[in-house]
Amino acid sequence: MHPSRLVIRPDHVAGRVNRRLFGSFVEHLGRGVYGGLYEPGHPTADAAGFRRDVIDLVQELGVTTIRYPGGNFVSGYRWEDSVGPTESRPRRLDLAWHSTETNEIGLHEFQDWLDRSGCELMLAVNLGTRGIAEALDLLEYANMGAGTALADARVRNGRPDPFGVRMWCLGNEMDGPWQIGHRSADDYGTLAARTAGAMRAFDPDLELVVCGSSGRGMPTFGQWERTVLRHTYDLVDFISCHAYYENHDDLAAFLASGVDMDRFIVEVTAIADAIKAERGSDHTVNISFDEWNVWYATRFEKIEKITGVDNWPVAPRLLEDVYTVADAVVVGSLLITLLKHSDRVTSASLAQLVNVIAPIMTEPGGPAWRQTIFFPFAETARHARGTALSGEVVCDAYPTAEYGSVPLVDAVATQDISGAVSVYAVNRAQDAPSLFEIDLSRFGTDFAVEALTLHDDDPDAANTLDAPGRVSLKPNPSARIDAAQLAVELPPVSWTQILLRPRR
Numbered sequence: 431m432h433p434s435r436l437v438i439r440p441d442h443v444a445g446r447v448n449r450r451l452f453g454s455f456v457e458h459l460g461r462g463v464y465g466g467l468y469e470p471g472h473p474t475a476d477a478a479g480f481r482r483d484v485i486d487l488v489q490e491l492g493v494t495t496i497r498y499p500g501g502n503f504v505s506g507y508r509w510e511d512s513v514g515p516t517e518s519r520p521r522r523l524d525l526a527w528h529s530t531e532t533n534e535i536g537l538h539e540f541q542d543w544l545d546r547s548g549c550e551l552m553l554a555v556n557l558g559t560r561g562i563a564e565a566l567d568l569l570e571y572a573n574m575g576a577g578t579a580l581a582d583a584r585v586r587n588g589r590p591d592p593f594g595v596r597m598w599c600l601g602n603e604m605d606g607p608w609q610i611g612h613r614s615a616d617d618y619g620t621l622a623a624r625t626a627g628a629m630r631a632f633d634p635d636l637e638l639v640v641c642g643s644s645g646r647g648m649p650t651f652g653q654w655e656r657t658v659l660r661h662t663y664d665l666v667d668f669i670s671c672h673a674y675y676e677n678h679d680d681l682a683a684f685l686a687s688g689v690d691m692d693r694f695i696v697e698v699t700a701i702a703d704a705i706k707a708e709r710g711s712d713h714t715v716n717i718s719f720d721e722w723n724v725w726y727a728t729r730f731e732k733i734e735k736i737t738g739v740d741n742w743p744v745a746p747r748l749l750e751d752v753y754t755v756a757d758a759v760v761v762g763s764l765l766i767t768l769l770k771h772s773d774r775v776t777s778a779s780l781a782q783l784v785n786v787i788a789p790i791m792t793e794p795g796g797p798a799w800r801q802t803i804f805f806p807f808a809e810t811a812r813h814a815r816g817t818a819l820s821g822e823v824v825c826d827a828y829p830t831a832e833y834g835s836v837p838l839v840d841a842v843a844t845q846d847i848s849g850a851v852s853v854y855a856v857n858r859a860q861d862a863p864s865l866f867e868i869d870l871s872r873f874g875t876d877f878a879v880e881a882l883t884l885h886d887d888d889p890d891a892a893n894t895l896d897a898p899g900r901v902s903l904k905p906n907p908s909a910r911i912d913a914a915q916l917a918v919e920l921p922p923v924s925w926t927q928i929l930l931r932p933r934r
C-alpha cells in the first residue's frame with residue numbers, strides 16, 4: 431500500500447471558492463440541445479418541450495453558470511435568427527459542425543430553460559464573422575429595459591424584463607485555424623478591445639472574457655496571451671483557458687492530466703500579472719477556464735466528422751463519448767486542480783452538459799442517465815464551499831512519458847462557514863491502494879467523518895443505456911479518525927470525497 435499524507439491548516443487559505451467554478455457549457459452541437467435539453471413529445475417533456483428528467487439531473491449535478499451558444503458554433507451565429515416567432519426563424523448551415531441549425535431553440539427559449547434549471551447565463555458574442563455592431567445589438571436586446579427598437583422587440587417577443595446577462599465572452603478560440611474568422615493575436619486583440627470598450631459604454635459593470643489560447647499546446651501559446659492582453663488588459667475581467675484530455679493508450683500519463691492543467695493555469699496567471707506590472711495597472715485579470723473535460727477528439731476526427739456539400743443533418747449524434755471510471759478519476763483530478771487555483775480561476779465551464787462530451791446522456795423517447803464523470807462533479811459542486819485551503823500532498827511519485835515525475839496521489843481541501851471540511855483525493859496508482867492520512871489537530875474540533883469513493887476493479891467500466899447504474903459512488907468504510915488523525919484507504923485508480931463535519 432502506498433503511503434500518502436495531506437498537510438493542511440485552517441489559516442492557510444488558497445482562495446475563495448466561487449460558485450461559478452461549477453459552470454457548464456451548452457453549444458448548438460449534435461444532440462446537446464435538440465434531443466438533449468429539448469424533446470417535445472418525450473414522456474417527461476413539459477409544455478415548452480423541455481425534458482424534465484434532464485432538468486432534474488442538471489439540478490442534481492449542481493451546475494451554476496452555463497456558457498452559450500458556443501463554442502465553435504458562435505463564430506457563424508446570427509443571434510437575430512434565434513428570436514421572434516419560431517415559425518419565421520430561418521434554417522441556417524452551421525459550418526463549425528457541418529450541420530443544419532433550425533433555430534427552434536433560441537435566446538428566449540434557452541433563458542426559459544435556465545429559469546427552470548436555476549442556472550445563470552454566460553453569453554458569447556460572434557467575433558468570427560461579425561463584430562462590434564452585432565455585439566452591441568445583442569447586448570441592447572438582452573439587457574436594455576425598454577424604449578429602444580431592440581429592447582422593444584424583446585418585449586414584443588415575450589420577455590418584458592431584460593435578460594440581465596452579466597458575463598460575456600468576446601468570441602471563442604480565435605487563435606484556432608478551425609475557427610471561422612480566426613485571426614492573429616494582434617487583429618483579435620484590437621477587435622476585442624474595441625468591442626469591450628463599446629460594451630462598457632453601455633454598462634461599465636459587465637464582466638468580460640477575452641479569448642486566451644485554445645490549448646496549452648497551441649504553437650502561439652504565451653505570445654497570444656501577451657499580445658491580446660496588451661490590447662485589452664484594463665477592459666476585461668477574465669482571460670479564457672480551454673483544455674481537453676484523452677487517453678492515448680497511456681493510462682499513467684492520462685491520469686496525470688491535472689499536472690498539465692496546473693501548469694497551464696500557472697503560466698497564464700504569470701503572463702497576466704506580467705502585463706499588469708508592465709502597464710502599472712491596479713486591475714487584476716482572472717481566469718475563466720470555460721472549456722474543460724475529457725474528450726476523445728481523435729475519434730471525432732477519424733470516425734464522426736461530417737463532410738459533403740449536400741450532407742447537413744439536423745442534430746446528428748456527435749461527440750457522444752462514453753466515459754469510464756478512469757475518465758471520471760481524471761475529471762475529479764481536474765476539479766482538484768481548479769480548486770487549488772481558486773484565487774485566480776473564478777469561473778469554469780465543464781464542456782459540455784448533455785449528450786455531447788457530457789455528464790448526462792439521453793435516449794430519444796427513453797431515459798436519461800448519469801455518466802461516470804457526473805459523480806465527482808456533482809459531489810464537488812455540492813460540498814466544495816467557502817475557501818480552498820493551501821496544502822501539500824506528501825507521497826511517492828511515478829514516471830510518465832508526457833509529464834515527467836508525477837505524484838501518485840493528489841488532493842485538496844475546502845472549509846465552509848460552518849467549519850465543515852471537504853477533502854477530494856485521487857489515487858493515480860494502478861497497482862495498489864494508498865493509505866491517505868490527514869492531521870486534523872490544528873482545526874481544534876472533533877469531526878464526524880463520511881467518505882465516498884468512485885472505483886471499479888475495471889477502470890474501463892462505464893454507464894450505458896443498457897447498464898445505466900454500472901458505476902456509482904459507494905461508501906468507503908475505511909475512513910477513520912483516531913486522536914485527530916484521519917486515515918482512509920484510496921483504491922487504485924479512484925476518486926474519493928471525505929466529508930468532515932464538526933460535532934456539536
